[in-house]
Amino acid sequence: MDHNRVIRDVTVRLPMASTAVEACQWTVDALARYAPATISVLLQVHDRLRCIAATGSWHVFSTVPPKAGIVGRVYASGVGATVAQVADDPDYLPLRPDVTAEICVPVLDPAGRPIGVLDLQWSDPVELGPWRETAERLANRLGARIVALGGPPAESRSEKLLRHAAAMTAAQTDWELMTAAIGAARDVSTLAAAVLVLGGRDGPRLGAPTRTPGELEHRLRAELAEAGTPALGRMIGRAHRHGAAYTLGEAGHPPTVDYAPLARAGVRTLVVVPVGPPDTGGVLLVADERLLSPDPTTVSLMELLAGQAWTCLDRLRTLAQLSEQANSDPLTGLRHTGPFGQRIATATPGRTALLAIDVDGFKSVNDTYGHQAGDRLLVGLARALQDALRQGDELFRVGGDEFVAVIEVNRPAEAVRIGERLAEAARRTGQTISVGVAVAEPRESPEATLRRADQALYTVKRTGRDAVHLAPAT
Template sequence: MGPRLGKGVIEDVAQVAAGCDSVARACNAAVSVLHGHTGAAVDVLLLGPGQLSVVAFSGAWQAPTAVPSHYGVVGHVLATGRPAAIDDASIAYAGLHAGRPVGSVVCAPLSARPDPPIGVVNIEFDHVVTDPVLWAEELAEVGLRLRRRIDELGGLPSESRAELLLRHTLGFATAHSGVQLADMACRAAVELTGLGGATVLTRRATPRGEPQHPLRQTAVYTAAGASDLPTRVAELPPDVLSALVDAVCRHGASRTLGDPSGEDVRGFEPLVQAGVRTLLAFPVRGTAPDPRLEVAMLVMDELQVRVDAGTVTVLELLMANAAECYDRLGALHQMQALAETDPLTGLRHVGPFTERLAAARAGRTALLVIDVDNFKQVNDRLGHAAGDRLLVELATGMRDCLRQRDELFRVGGDEFVAVLEVRDDAEAIRVADRLVAAARDSGSAVSVGVAMRRPDEPAEATLRRADLAMYTAKQDPQYAVWPAE
């Protein structure tokens, strides 16, 4: 290995890169020269959407395809535009290179000031080198020469349609909600088509002859520098947007030719008046669509853009994939709801109650432990079917008398707990009295113990106090509600 890089190596990198006819070949050639001189692991990473892609590497059997653009020393170099060196990476990144010797790391930007870096060149040694800062200065000159050649070759290679489609398809699978998925779909539509903005309009379907549910703008994305068409479209009268959703969901995907002045725009006049000059419209539905939901995506531009048929087809495939992900999210949420819900009463049970209990606020949360009086006698005398009916009627009555911010849980056979957000004990006791009255109206009797969570008191201790208060209420026939002390 040479003492450092030196002018000769820097010129060699520039010369081999100059003989290459693509960015990838130029990066690989530069890596080969640097690896041949240093014997170290060398890689070149170029900036892509949200990540750095490893386009060339040598000196390692395996390398990641990409790393986050903010990660470690490469992220620091990318952000600052200045080279950096780590004397001993085994200390700075303990465990990262398990099983492989690692020493100094030197990283430099692919930068030609004043332009921001488009990537980095990185060298990882298997030992600690002397003067790593001087290595970094020389590597910065390599980065400058390689950046110039990349610019001569046309700059960063553009993401292919297939790569973009795959990136967004994989991204859809990570969505944890329908709103997040709609946001991702809007961004994907704009990136794929090059149009200025996209929006998703959602409406609950209603039977013929009944008033339509209001439309809702679920997601919106506008490209940098483009007019905010989605916002202007969302301000159109609800009946206009509703008619548009009807047309999109009834007739399927459509596209304009990009010049409304010479085309038949009947039905789309409000969009044209809002400034839309190019429009792609898609219904968003999977193979098992929800018949209660109508979803339309509008991809728009204020410029007259002719979007080719191939792009429209790819976007249709992408939206179909988004719809399938939406269907899976719905199924997943339904399964989760079933797993968290008592099948008899429809109340959530022990698992969700434990989470709510952990979030109880001192001085603002009251726990009401509720037990059905003489429930065993009902089961023994009338049978379990009658006992089940009693529990269903009781749960319905008590749940209906709670306020919106309160919740009732079934935590055992005939045991319930209500979690209340209240100002003081008196407010909690008033709610408990309503629960007792609701139980009486359903033909049952209950005993309730009430406890407010105290400052610095574990929530489990509050629950124990409420439980003890409930047993006190049960033993005194004059009191159905008993406050914990």
């Protein structure tokens, strides 16, 4: 094999390439005429290695994480690799079942920084040494040409949308999701600002802002907040009645009344997209101070983005509702034994107090007036006890008429005072309770603390009920 001829054929064509993609494809095609191998060029595009050109394989990876596989290892280290037996390399990413050897070299810019890799894989016996040298020389020439043409190709808007959709799907909270959706709208549309307006039982509201909103976004949110709920509702209604809309970039035409607050914020270009269903959804506003004319493709991408955002938001809300139902007592709405166990597991010795609460004479209420009356009593009592607690105190229903409050105190006497406040709140409902108090001690298990609180509660029951008793220290 005349390797100088291989290098010459590639080098002659490279200056004629007008784009980085052409330069990569011509390099691969020229190499393929001489090397019976699977050949590919991967360049860094945003946060991944993207396959820009390839030949010699039925299947190639479209993108590869920066450190995955032999290609990722070479890119991350900037050092080429010659692998005589790919089966022995744990990083090998299989593409063809018959591949035995691989040569991967970094594509460097003129400063010596990796911008991608040139990868060759063989299934037939080959002398790897000369091909490694040839690959390195071609990769250097290719890197210089790519840089001269402006660098690796930019991420397309559809690729951006796909990346942002994955980020929205991974969001764990409404705030994370809305922040991701707004950032995605700005990035994909290339406009300066984006705002989500969401409907709800209490009326429309502005969605969470991004962490670093620009000046236009600040003004936009301020004007929308000033416009108030009715104006936000009209924007949502208009979008859901008539669909997405956008400005044409023509000067001298006033906005409709609904969009006047946006004009006051300095908006001259606007894309409006409905989000979710009309009754519970909202609207996505994407805007800019420049006088532009968004193309219909931009609007379509914003509609896709809005659809994905709503799907993710609806999923998060559904999961939150299911979690609340799973962790809450359906009668009183208080959390029950599962969350209670998690809470007392974090008890702080000397600070965390458990207040075991039992409703006095509850069985007689059920026996005399029926279970519905008993349920009403529990609901009213739970609400009264919850209102009597301080901010940060927690109340759990752990049995039929049994409750436990978990509170943080500075001294045991403070826990007793909280117990007395609960007893007084119960009396105001026409019912009495017995309360046993125990403060967590060093090296004491949460279960042992709860047993001491229960024992203090039984002491109250034996001595007349309607009182509070502090368990002695062990």
